[in-house]
Amino acid sequence: TSEATASILTGLHEGARTYGVPVVGGHTNMRSTHNSLSVAILGRARHLLTSFDARPGEVLIAAIDLRGRWHDPHPFWDASSALCHTEGAARLREDLDLLPGIAEDGLSRAAKDISMAGLLGTALMLAECSGIGMTITLDDIPRPDDAPMERWLSAFPSYGYLLTARPEDARAIIARFQARGITAAIIGQCDMTRRLDIIWDGEKETFWDLARTPLMGFVS
Template identity: 35%
Template sequence: MGEYTCSTEQIAHAIRTYDGVRRKKEIGAMVRDLHIDSQAVIASFGEDAAVIKNGSDALLLAADGIWSKLMDADPYWAGYCAVLVNIHDIAAMGGRPLAMVDVFSLSDDRIKNLVIQGMHEASRQFGVPIVGGHLHPDAPYSVIDIAILGIAPIDSLIYSNTASAGDKVLIAIDLNGRVHPSCFLNWDSATLRTAEEVRGQIGVMQEIGTRKLVTAGKDISNPGIIGSLGMLLEVSGKGADIYLDKIPHPDLEKHKITFEHWLRMYPGMGFVLTAREECVDTITGLFDKHGMTACTIGTVNDSGELRIIHNDSSAIVFDFSKNGGVMHLGTYP
């Protein structure tokens, strides 16, 4: 399998039309309908977690639900991922996850037991307890949603909306994994790591925040590498030029996937970051110590366009002033 079997325009189209990207477009309408009026709320929509002032600290509050397709494919993995994605949201902001609560609707005891096993394993591995929640034991469907609470010093937070023109765009991913057997769009590295290893990887983001090494950051979620970067640029009101040959990836031949497929995958541990050039070596060194590959893949600019480039070919994935970006927040002028 060749790394670039598609043109840049074909890759851009595949990212724009991918369900993991398209499902985010409803967020903008919800944001416009919900009005926040609280001096304690420092940040909310567009960030991985809401930021609530609590003295010199910030409480970080986030929630995530699991795609029904994943629940149907593998209830155990759905339970594991329900915990994993929430921990990623807190880590992406430089926070320390404290505890979680869940809302569980179920129609089948077999599914219930498998989901709980997955949740328990992830909770144990990352050391973040599930302390309560709500159960619908007689629902006509099975769904798991989790909310998480985290904490960080206010002056150590990593936001999504603070990228600046001239910043370098970095990707940090644990490439030591596998395509998950139950979901071909999930890259699983976390279950292959020890508790000490995954906690160390999460801890890198806390150190980066404390040392103020990045200008912005976000976890790589369902929209994949480019889609998640698009969300960061959208709320920052910026654009970027991204070089496809700089994006780290596993052995595509070995794992029987294409490069375009890799760009859409949800990684077991992955973040997209922006940083000043003088901080790049320090950041990549920190991730390297914890088994993650981090490197520069492009540069932030004021264009309002996310452009992918390979050799002499380029294509615009998102034009935030025209097509609304990923979340359709309408933040770009």
Template identity: 40%
Template sequence: MSWLQTLVHSIRESKGLAHKKDIAIAMDELASAQPCDSSCRVGDDCAVLKSADGSFLLFAIEGFMNEFVQEDPWFAGYCGVMVNVSDIAAMGGRATAVVDAVWTADSWQLKRVLQGMAAASARYRVPIVGGHTNARNKQAQLAVSIIGSANAVLSSFDAKPGDVLMSVIDLRGSYHGAGNNWNASTDSPAERLRADLELLPQVAEGGLAVACKDISMAGALGTTLMMLECSACGAEIWPAAFPRPQEVSVERWMQTFPSFGFVFSVPPTCVERMKQLFGSRDLRCEPVGHVIEGSMVWVNHESERELLWDFSGTPLLGCSQLNHATDVVGEAHACGSI
């Protein structure tokens, strides 16, 4: 196989993307349970409800693999806050508060999880206001939920053919342990972390992007796939164009979870403004492809082109049928988050 064919195979078979496929089960089984009208769109990073004052209330939740919590309880707790804050930011919002549900086998493990959460809470200035605690379980488990607010919403459902795909990733970090977690948070200045996240509401309120998703454990390509499926679009993508540390291979980077990383669908007229906005804080925001009509997502490298995904034959999240329910954010913009 060629280099690009090998990359495509590794993404399709990746553990991070496999976990996202499980969302399709929830889409099917809970379809009748959605307490929303026809404007409901499921598949965003947060659920969104319109407030009486015209702003938007954001809800999200993240659960963590048991082995991650067991092996690295402090970092799991830290990530519990960090990834939720990123979900809120990806929607153009600002975080308000979190609650947690944590089970561990002993009090030492419980303390380590909570210490990690407390450290992230202080750094991001997002209070922990409640939760569920149990130190008498057979194994470690953690879920963290967050609320936030937004004046303008960035959705996964609004990418359009002709848009430029862009990505911003904080490269001022290093891998945490032996896995693919790129940590640009725990040792960074807290003021910088908060100011960097504030750029996302500025993007939403300034109309610089029409769609956004934070890069999850599915990696940069997997996350872009999820956004494209929600928008019922295809794309041409250049994996090597994503902002990347020079010492890290493209193959590993495409399956990396960055502590600060987002993909956007951007009108061509706003590309330079996006570069300038993030560049003002020493963050690289680069074009990585463009949105096209249809269901096929292609990846490119030099003169080679390979099909990464075709949603018409292989749905990923199973949410594309919910697209275009409304052209504007209604009373219930999205009733589920992923």
């Protein structure tokens, strides 16, 4: 409908203004069961944080902005929209600038934004692309006080990242996020098992064995 189209275009305009990026193209689909938008992002980087460079022996860090709210009834944790119309837009841009700074200073090589797959699904994709395994302690994951673990693990936070790093660099990475009010913590370890194991309340279980069941097909 024209109302839905106007809403999408308004959101694109406000997002572009908030984050200081131009919109030069895109594709909408208003004829499917759900209105959708296709986007490609172009940019230039001096150093990359990729999904393919996590290594055994590194720690896994989660950095999530907990200063938000649920976008009910959806599994979205919104820590950004309330700032788009205020001076908070500058804060949002500066929060994003943490990631290229970490890469350029050599503190991390591998990272992935926590997406619709949730935290565990995102960690699984990162592990598979890098050909490694991980053990994650659920109680160490940054989480709002009122968020049940099951719901939080499937949440799509507007600002949430997983990064791997050498143990000696972890404190510096965490400090950068904390200095901007973003909660960050070591939540796991990278290993050579090609499994994603989880620990909760002292119990350890295998969430997924990539060596037996590839997720995306990157495991040889």
